Amino acid sequence: MGKIISVALPKGGVGKTTTAVNLAASLAVAEKRVLIMDLDSSGAAGIALGFQDQDRTPGVFNILSYTRSIEQCIRQTELSHLDFVPMNSLSPIDEERLGRMSNNKMLLYHLLNSMKERYDYIFLDCPPYASGLMTVALVASDSVLIPAKSGHLSLEAIDKLFAHIDWIRRFTNRALCTEGILLTMHEPRTKVGAMIDNDLNDKYSGHVFNTVIPKNSTISESSYHGKPVILYNASSKGASAYLSLAQEIMNKNGTP
């Protein structure tokens, strides 16, 4: 019975897409059946998995506007256990349409629920803002995984996301919880950077994953080459960090 996990934070460039792609890939390598869906019109998840512009149609925009079924949009990837639904490359007019369609918060709820029996994990790569498609994703999810860039101010964005989760719990009457907070792009820090991370660890102790993703050029190179880091360089620090995160999540969710 699948678990739907949004990878989200209303702040840019903190490693949402990198985490969605590489965690999904690591779970697939551990033979879990995994689906990853790109909900960000920048299409970064598609690029990181080797999909060009033309391969991004049909995609999520077709599903949300009822011009295609989800089955018609699911793609296979280089990993046998990892499937992918891309976000179309959108014109400015379609971008505005998507914004208006996203006012319907229930847009993905029933659809993704119907997918739960086919997959062990469904990841939703969310856009970096706190309304629209991010709300649609959270309403459809069982939990939220929150990446936070190590050494950079994220507390305000995390507080905002927790308030958002509370609001959704109240109006949909559902048990939306947090999968955890993941420190990403960790590098040898300045004093200020260490203070920022300590503030986060203090305020949200109990939520923060043990695994910390290091800043590792292999990770950004692998998305340039359109591959999850575990396929690009399985022995790199980046690959082992995401494998360790996958293990932590499997333990949490009842798989040894």
Add this chain to the structure above:
Amino acid sequence: MGKIISVALPKGGVGKTTTAVNLAASLAVAEKRVLIMDLDSSGAAGIALGFQDQDRTPGVFNILSYTRSIEQCIRQTELSHLDFVPMNSLSPIDEERLGRMSNNKMLLYHLLNSMKERYDYIFLDCPPYASGLMTVALVASDSVLIPAKSGHLSLEAIDKLFAHIDWIRRFTNRALCTEGILLTMHEPRTKVGAMIDNDLNDKYSGHVFNTVIPKNSTISESSYHGKPVILYNASSKGASAYLSLAQEIMNKNGTP
């Protein structure tokens, strides 16, 4: 006669807020009258200028919902020539309201035009997506300054922004142009990073600023301390880079 410049890219964490704040501050230090307006509900520009949550009301949300005039929302900063209009700290419900209000593309056009005689430069710090408030900002602007994170894939986002600018030029019949593309967070690069920057420089030669902003911990520390880097540490590499960008822009816009 003021120039309205959107700082924008539909991609997260590329240095939009850092650039809007530090470029505005550098021009103010050169005795230009400057206004910076925060259009991103994450409120990062406010944090970087030392404004706490409670100081962010009244703000842009009040202006857009007609509950306050812009004059009632303008704040002074530590620099005599730099004024600031914060974005309110928004509840989830107000976040959704803001999304709906932003469907009106002309929302800021007349308002900002009426501000042009009071300032030499008005900067709009945009959110990291390609619709809603970003469209509102572009429709009200004379030009767009595009930050791009050195060594990381930005070409798709830049192409998307250029398509967005074209579309706006056509339906509003206005001469919206590009101020330029600014490489940010530049650090000693991997081979892949250098290739990515060369692709950008080739495709958009003529648009890319000569100034490149280096990755410099003083820059992220200064926003943690709520000050533009020129006030935090005027002799740092970060401060001199933004001063050099300010000079490049003043030359382009007819001031020696």
